[in-house]
């Protein structure tokens with residue numbers, strides 16, 4: 281394995297699909313007749329907070345019924361070898377990377393298992409429902425909302441992501457449609473080689489130097505194996521566009 285290889289991995293809903301969590305934009309993606317993209321907005325929360333809370337309560341509850349898959353576990357294995365030279369940036373709000381053993385995981389769109397009090401601005405680890413309006417453990421106000429980044433809100437820790445992308449040798453995007461910004465632009469911010477792993481080519485597939493198609497549970501362990509054995513396939517260097 282090449283020494284001093286710094287890798288940034290971006291993951292999206294596709295990496296958790298084979299664990300049983302639905303992606304956002306797949307064919308039968310309606311929730312109680314609503315498009316999830318319409319529910320995951322500050323406007324929807326202002327109009328119908330109960331509906332939005334139930335949407336996230338159900339997804340938080342679903343986490344205890346699913347397990348990390350071979351793709352999550354392969355990334356944890358890679359971190360065990362690379363340590364600080366690997367950063368997983370995830371758009372996912374599930375906790376499957378952590379449960380697979382990854383520690384360097386940065387959730388740009390927040391976490392289902394966190395609640396944010398809009399009165400005192402504290403965040404609390406949270407595993408139960410929020411629709412029944414529990415009091416904030418810090419200030420007592422019944423103003424806890426899902427700690428999730430909705431459209432129009434600022435993703436978390438973009439400074440950390442920018443810094444990592446500026447200094448990486450390889451950027452790998454796994455299971456994301458490339459339709460939501462700023463994550464869709466990370467491939468342009470990355471300094472090194474670029475590689476996409478997806479079930480089918482994403483909207484931005486041609487922006488990557490190399491793109492491989494197939495299920496994450498097959499592609500990710502295979503790619504991690506290549507990195508760990510030092511064989512080819514760490515993602516080709518970016519060529520002229």
Ligand code: BJW
Pocket residue numbers: 291292293294295297298303304305306317320371372373389428429430431432433434435438454455456457458459460461462477478479480482494495496497
């Ligand atoms: C498999 C697989 C298998 C399946 N194996 N692969 C006009 C132009 C440009 C930008 C904008 C615009 N108008 C507004 C914007 C900005 C907006 C945006 O991007 N809108 C677009 C719709 C155009 N973005 C924002 O508002 C963001 N904030 C922002 O921009 O702030 C300003 C700013 C930022 C930074 C610097 C300066 C200023 C916030 C975005 C928040 C997104 N929130 C959501 C919901 C909350 C989380 C939740 O409820 O879970 O995040 S939306 C939803 O999309 C969710 C996801 O994280 C995100 C990405 O989806 P993802 O993961 O890609 O899933 P899918 O379903 O789309 O794709 C699945 C993929 O997996 C597919 O490709 C499949 O092929 C693949 N797949 N099975 C491998 N087995």
Ligand code: ZN
Pocket residue numbers: 397398399400401402416417418419420421
């Ligand atoms: Zn509070």
